[in-house]
Amino acid sequence: MSETQVHRIWIKATPEKIWDAIVDPEWNKKYGYAAPQFYELRKGGRYHSVPSQEMKDYSAQQGWPLPDVIVDGEVLEAEPPRRLVQTWRMLMDPTCAAEPFTTLTYEIEDSSPGVCRVTITHQLDGAPATANMTRGNPDAGAEGGGGWAWVLSDLKSLLETGKVLTQA
Amino acid sequence: MTDELDLVFRALADPSRRFLLDLLFARDGRTQTELESELAMTRFGVAKHLKVLEEAGLVVTRRSGREKLHFLNPVPIRQIHDRWIDKYTEQHVTALIDLKRTLEEEP
Numbered sequence: 001m002s003e004t005q006v007h008r009i010w011i012k013a014t015p016e017k018i019w020d021a022i023v024d025p026e027w028n029k030k031y032g033y034a035a036p037q038f039y040e041l042r043k044g045g046r047y048h049s050v051p052s053q054e055m056k057d058y059s060a061q062q063g064w065p066l067p068d069v070i071v072d073g074e075v076l077e078a079e080p081p082r083r084l085v086q087t088w089r090m091l092m093d094p095t096c097a098a099e100p101f102t103t104l105t106y107e108i109e110d111s112s113p114g115v116c117r118v119t120i121t122h123q124l125d126g127a128p129a130t131a132n133m134t135r136g137n138p139d140a141g142a143e144g145g146g147g148w149a150w151v152l153s154d155l156k157s158l159l160e161t162g163k164v165l166t167q168a
Numbered sequence: 169m170t171d172e173l174d175l176v177f178r179a180l181a182d183p184s185r186r187f188l189l190d191l192l193f194a195r196d197g198r199t200q201t202e203l204e205s206e207l208a209m210t211r212f213g214v215a216k217h218l219k220v221l222e223e224a225g226l227v228v229t230r231r232s233g234r235e236k237l238h239f240l241n242p243v244p245i246r247q248i249h250d251r252w253i254d255k256y257t258e259q260h261v262t263a264l265i266d267l268k269r270t271l272e273e274e275p
Binding site for chain 1: 172196197225228230239240241242243245246247250
């Protein structure tokens with residue numbers, strides 16, 4: 001079954017700043033799920049994300065096993081600061097981990113002066129469990145279950161105000 | 169931010185546009201022709217509504233070969249939630265919505 005999710009937001013920041021916020025672990029650990037993500041920015045380069053301290057504490061407290069790498073994938077295209085294409089597989093949940101790699105594309109385009117349009121296109125063919133997770137929880141009160149919409153809102157908040165949404 | 173959300177609220181103010189969003193929520197990635205078949209409206213009318221939704225960022229279009237596919241972008245809705253719902257005590261809002269639902273369901 002073919003499934004594509006598209007998420008778009010406008011952010012008042014330079015494309016370089018947005019690019020860094022996506023690919024630099026010092027930045028990307030600050031918003032969204034706050035798990036640092038590491039990129040080897042060349043075709044065929046490795047992508048992986050490791051759990052945040054909060055995730056480790058929480059899973060230890062719940063007695064759940066947590067892998068050392070929670071998301072993995074490969075860089076397919078890297079054109080800073082405009083376009084990033086990568087594969088993406090969620091490893092935190094065994095059902096998702098057993099699904100095929102999905103394809104994630106980030107596009108950063110100039111919109112009005114000083115404003116960029118950021119679009120995430122996630123091709124999730126054959127990965128229904130992963131699609132459920134990235135779509136976010138329909139219950140608006142479920143913090144952290146917000147999927148890409150929540151991640152992008154948080155990225156915008158961080159770049160424009162210097163604060164993530166939970167601090168606002 | 170205010171201007172962006174103005175566009176979103178204006179786009180959501182129309183029932184046909186909300187219906188188009190519901191259609192895309194049920195199944196994403198549809199062509200305009202597919203969407204037209206669900207509405208009692210001219211082709212031009214549907215195109216106009218889709219344009220308003222796209223300008224508000226609620227719909228994103230992607231080309232796939234010859235076709236232009238329409239996707240629901242949930243981000244602006246999320247921003248409304250962050251801006252308006254989180255700010256006030258969410259519990260009270262939920263309680264009132266529940267109350268309304270309960271009262272309306274009563275025969």
